[in-house]
Amino acid sequence: MSRAPNYEFQEWWNKQRDKDLELLPQPSSDNPLNSTSFLSVQISSDPTVDKGRSRSARQLSWLCLLRFQHIAASIASLTTAFLSLLRTANRRISSPDSAADSSSSRLYRAIKAFLVVVLLLLSIELVAYFKGWHFRPPSVASATEVLGMVGFVYANWLDIRANYLAPPLQSLTNVCIVLFLIQSVDRIALILGCFWIKFRRLRPVAPMEYAADAENANADYYPMVLVQIPMCNEREVYQQSIAAVCIQDWPKERMLVQVLDDSDDLDVQLLIKAEVQKWQQRGVRILYRHRLIRTGYKAGNLKSAMSCDYVKDYEFVAIFDADFQPGPDFLKKTIPYFKGNDDLALVQTRWSFVNKDENLLTRLQNVNLSFHFEVEQQVNGMFINFFGFNGTAGVWRIKALEECGGWLERTTVEDMDIAVRAHLCGWKFIYLNDVKCLCELPESYEAYKKQQHRWHSGPMQLFRLCFVDILRSKVSLAKKANLIFLFFLLRKLILPFYSFTLFCIILPMTMFMPEAQLPSWVVCYVPGIMSILNILPAPRSFPFIVPYLLFENTMSVTKFNAMISGLFRFGSSYEWIVTKKLGRSSETDLVAFEKESDPLMENISLLRSSSDSGLEELNKLEMSKKTGKSRRNRLYRKELALAFILLTASVRSLLSAQGIHFYFLLFQGVSFLVVGLDLIGEQVS
Numbered sequence: 001m002s003r004a005p006n007y008e009f010q011e012w013w014n015k016q017r018d019k020d021l022e023l024l025p026q027p028s029s030d031n032p033l034n035s036t037s038f039l040s041v042q043i044s045s046d047p048t049v050d051k052g053r054s055r056s057a058r059q060l061s062w063l064c065l066l067r068f069q070h071i072a073a074s075i076a077s078l079t080t081a082f083l084s085l086l087r088t089a090n091r092r093i094s095s096p097d098s099a100a101d102s103s104s105s106r107l108y109r110a111i112k113a114f115l116v117v118v119l120l121l122l123s124i125e126l127v128a129y130f131k132g133w134h135f136r137p138p139s140v141a142s143a144t145e146v147l148g149m150v151g152f153v154y155a156n157w158l159d160i161r162a163n164y165l166a167p168p169l170q171s172l173t174n175v176c177i178v179l180f181l182i183q184s185v186d187r188i189a190l191i192l193g194c195f196w197i198k199f200r201r202l203r204p205v206a207p208m209e210y211a212a213d214a215e216n217a218n219a220d221y222y223p224m225v226l227v228q229i230p231m232c233n234e235r236e237v238y239q240q241s242i243a244a245v246c247i248q249d250w251p252k253e254r255m256l257v258q259v260l261d262d263s264d265d266l267d268v269q270l271l272i273k274a275e276v277q278k279w280q281q282r283g284v285r286i287l288y289r290h291r292l293i294r295t296g297y298k299a300g301n302l303k304s305a306m307s308c309d310y311v312k313d314y315e316f317v318a319i320f321d322a323d324f325q326p327g328p329d330f331l332k333k334t335i336p337y338f339k340g341n342d343d344l345a346l347v348q349t350r351w352s353f354v355n356k357d358e359n360l361l362t363r364l365q366n367v368n369l370s371f372h373f374e375v376e377q378q379v380n381g382m383f384i385n386f387f388g389f390n391g392t393a394g395v396w397r398i399k400a401l402e403e404c405g406g407w408l409e410r411t412t413v414e415d416m417d418i419a420v421r422a423h424l425c426g427w428k429f430i431y432l433n434d435v436k437c438l439c440e441l442p443e444s445y446e447a448y449k450k451q452q453h454r455w456h457s458g459p460m461q462l463f464r465l466c467f468v469d470i471l472r473s474k475v476s477l478a479k480k481a482n483l484i485f486l487f488f489l490l491r492k493l494i495l496p497f498y499s500f501t502l503f504c505i506i507l508p509m510t511m512f513m514p515e516a517q518l519p520s521w522v523v524c525y526v527p528g529i530m531s532i533l534n535i536l537p538a539p540r541s542f543p544f545i546v547p548y549l550l551f552e553n554t555m556s557v558t559k560f561n562a563m564i565s566g567l568f569r570f571g572s573s574y575e576w577i578v579t580k581k582l583g584r585s586s587e588t589d590l591v592a593f594e595k596e597s598d599p600l601m602e603n604i605s606l607l608r609s610s611s612d613s614g615l616e617e618l619n620k621l622e623m624s625k626k627t628g629k630s631r632r633n634r635l636y637r638k639e640l641a642l643a644f645i646l647l648t649a650s651v652r653s654l655l656s657a658q659g660i661h662f663y664f665l666l667f668q669g670v671s672f673l674v675v676g677l678d679l680i681g682e683q684v685s
Contacts, residue, residue, distance in 0.1 A: 106570075107561045111641045114505070118648045121512040128154055129655050166515035173506050177522055179498040184530055186490055191533050193379035202382055204430050206336035219251040223338075225331055226314040226398070227255060230301045231272070232262040232294075232578050234322035237440070238272050244325040246284045249332060256314065257286040260301045262294045296409030298391075299417075303407040306398075314398060321392040325354075325438040333435045334395045345400035345427030346419070348377065349393045352436035360544070361448060361681035362441045364551050367534060367541045369441075374433065374537035381431030384482060386423045391415030393437035400427045410465060412575075413458030420466055420483065424473040442579055443682040445675065446634060451579045452555060453562040459492040460566030493563060500560035503553045503668065504642055508649035511661065520660045550671035551680075557638050639676030643669050 127150065138155040196202075210222070227245050231238060245257050259276050263269050269290060276288040291304055302319070305311075316335060320326060334347045350373045356366040380387040391414070401407075404421040411417050419429070442448040470483050502522070510518045531549040535541050541548070564570070646669030653662040674680055 105561070105638075107557075107564070108638050108641070111557075111638055111645070115641050115645050115648075118508060118512070118645050122648050122652055124154065124157065125512065125652055125655060161513050162515050166513045169506065169509055169513055170516040172501070173510070173516055173518055176498045176502040176506060177519075179494050180502060180522065180526070183490060183495055183498070184526060186486065187530055187533060190375050190379050191536070193383060194375045194537075197378060197382055203434065204337060204381075204432065207340045208336050210332045210336065219254055222251050222254045223316060223335060224314040225250065225255050225335065225395075226311060226317040227257045228260055228302065228305055228317060228319050229258065229322060230260040230262070230298050230305075230319070231322035232298075232301075233265050233268050234263070234578075235265070235268050235271070237323045238268075239275055240325055241320060241322045242272075242275050242279065242286075244327075245320060246279045246282075246286060247328050248326070248330060249328045252283060252285060255285065255331075256310070257284065258305050259286065259288050260305050261288065261290045262297075262301050263290070264294070297412070297414075299407045299409045299414035302414070303409070306401070306406060311398065316395050317398055317401070318395045319392055320437070321439070323440040324351075324392050326393065327437070330435070330437065331395075334432065337430050337432075338395075338397060341428070343426065343428050344430060345397050345422045346389060346429045347395045348381070348387070348390060348429065348431050349435040349437050350374075350377075350431075350433050351390070351393060351439050353441050354438050355441055355443060358441075358443055359681055360547065361445060362443055363541060363544055364548050365441050365448065367538050367544070367548050368552075370538040370541075371534045371536075377431045378433045381429060384479075385428045385430075386479070386482070387419070387429060387431060388487070389415040389419035389429075393439070397427075400425075403427075411458050411461040412454050413462055416459060417462050417466075420462065421469075423479070423483070424466075424469060424475055426475070445636075445678055445681040447579050448681065449558050449636075450577045452558050453565075453575070454577070456492070456496060456559045456562035457566030459488065460563050461569070463488040463492065464567065464569075493567070496556055496559035496563045499553060499556040504557060504646070507661070507665065508645055511649040511652040511656070511658070511665070514656065518661075523664050524660050546667075547671075550668055551675075553668055554639065554671050554675050557642060561638070634678050636676045636678065639672050643672035643676050645669075646672060 131151075133151070133154060137158055138151050227248070229241055229245060231241070234241070242257075242259060248255060257279075259272060261269060261272050263272065273288055276286055279286050289305060291301065294300070296303065306317075311317075316338065318326075318331065318334070330349070334349065337347050338344055351369065353362070353366055353369070356362050377387045377390075400422055401418065404418065404425045404427070406418075407414055408417055423429075442451055467484070470480055473480065502518075506516075507518055507523065510516050527549055531545050531552075535545055535548060646665050650662055650665035650669055653665055
């Protein structure tokens with residue numbers, strides 16, 4: 001159907017054309033050419049046209065040369081960047097590994113072999129896909145005659161896969177799914193217990209309270225408290241930890257501070273000694289202890305300090321790691337719970353993090369630890385009277401420590417060890433969720449990975465050593481079951497086992513062996529629900545729920561490796577590396593500490609804390625803080641190998657159009673790649 005002519009537009013166009021013709025210069029009477037010929041002559045006779053055309057031809061050749069020069073410069077720049085990338089990668093790869101991260105480790109060799117197998121399987125599936133065999137898989141009987149040798153090999157692979165490989169893989173998948181569901185039920189039970197505590201407003205109640213002004217109160221009313229600060233080369237945080245302890249609102253004559261320095265750096269030793277002398281001159285009873293032989297790490301340090309003769313005069317001991325900053329009223333809020341509770345051994349407080357919003361890594365750690373303190377420890381402390389000691393920010397009854405055998409050096413989790421032995425001896429614990437102690441989270445992935453390796457290998461060492469003791473103990477059968485099945489097996493062994501096996505091994509393998517299936521609700525829905533439950537204690541972290549889920553699966557390789565190392569006593573299980581601290585809050589907190597410590601100086605005539613030469617020496621040492629050993633980002637081989645495995649499996653999933661599995665494998669592979677390239681957390685040169 002033709003369109004009707006628009007007469008209004010035609011009339012407007014004619015008027016505009018007439019106006020334009022009126023504006024053109026009219027030919028004079030001397031020139032008989034009409035306007036049209038005038039225009040044509042002017043255009044055709046313009047000498048600049050030919051001249052411009054000739055110049056454009058020459059410019060075109062110069063432009064081509066310039067383009068080639070730019071291309072050559074770009075290639076040279078890309079080559080330089082590629083070589084720089086290779087040098088950076090080589091530098092990161094050649095960085096000294098810990099025993100757990102060594103390229104010769106058993107797990108890394110197994111992952112490399114698995115990667116080779118996955119790449120081989122993907123190549124087979126690609127050949128079959130482009131030949132169209134995915135629509136109608138060939139059979140062994142007809143493959144040789146119709147499809148040739150390649151088809152015969154593929155048909156035999158399909159037969160072996162369906163009859164011999166898929167059934168055991170499906171059985172392992174079912175076992176992991178059952179373990180996954182059991183652990184999910186345990187997590188839901190903990191959440192319900194936490195909701196019940198919040199709903200009923202349950203909390204421990206102290207039988208007494210101390211006066212607001214401890215200095216003017218009767219000193220005999222306050223028990224003798226020993227405060228210990230174990231540290232080792234804590235250059236960045238020693239000042240804030242010592243200052244926070246020294247300003248405790250507690251009678252000075254009823255408190256003794258032990259700075260337990262295991263540093264092997266002479267400069268750090270001198271700095272800590274000077275800090276101790278400064279507080280000694282301010283009237284604080286504080287001692288500096290240094291061991292010549294650092295045996296047993298932190299456990300050996302604490303054991304050595306408890307062997308002093310004067311310890312028998314003290315009733316309680318409070319322990320703070322070097323990056324912890326207790327509030328001035330910490331002892332007043334914890335010691336009262338021991339009054340009248342002669343069977344109470346430990347009062348544990350909650351950790352609060354000064355750098356939880358520093359980067360993505362610290363935000364994800366805050367989610368995990370918030371659930372640990374808000375849910376796990378609070379529920380276990382309220383309903384079972386037992387939880388693992390966190391190694392710091394807690395107060396012990398010295399009698400309980402001595403009765404259960406004191407500090408032992410047999411594992412890298414001496415805090416959990418002493419807690420389990422005290423529980424088996426019949427002592428009770430109290431967890432205070434309302435009392436918080438500031439501390440610092442690891443900001444680099446390297447420091448966090450080493451910390452997690454120690455935290456997950458140590459419990460397996462301890463379980464292997466104390467399993468028989470648990471069975472022989474006189475505690476009730478319910479407490480034995482809680483220790484063996486919940487505390488150790490479910491939360492320390494089964495969790496890292498199924499997490500790594502299910503999402504890093506079984507899921508990729510089911511893409512190449514579709515006869516074994518992993519349901520979508522196991523891959524996506526249940527983990528999503530569990531992530532929501534885990535993030536409830538830290539509601540501000542809800543925007544990071546997807547990175548949290550992916551990062552937890554990424555950390556499963558480290559936790560699984562640590563669990564296996566501790567269980568079978570591999571060399572890396574006894575590796576102890578002090579978690580690197582940065583002292584993010586040291587400057588601002590020290591200003592507050594100095595202000596709060598002013599009352600300590602009112603009745604003390606202070607001389608200079610050190611001589612002029614001593615001050616000059618300290619200034620030099622303080623300047624040396626900025627010239628320490630440079631740290632570098634690294635490449636993590638196991639994470640990178642698993643990234644390629646998952647991305648390869650995602651390609652196979654894309655060929656078979658498995659939607660939810662493809663997206664999970666893709667995003668999980670990218671997560672492993674980001675972590676393997678050390679792009680999460682603090683970035684250093």
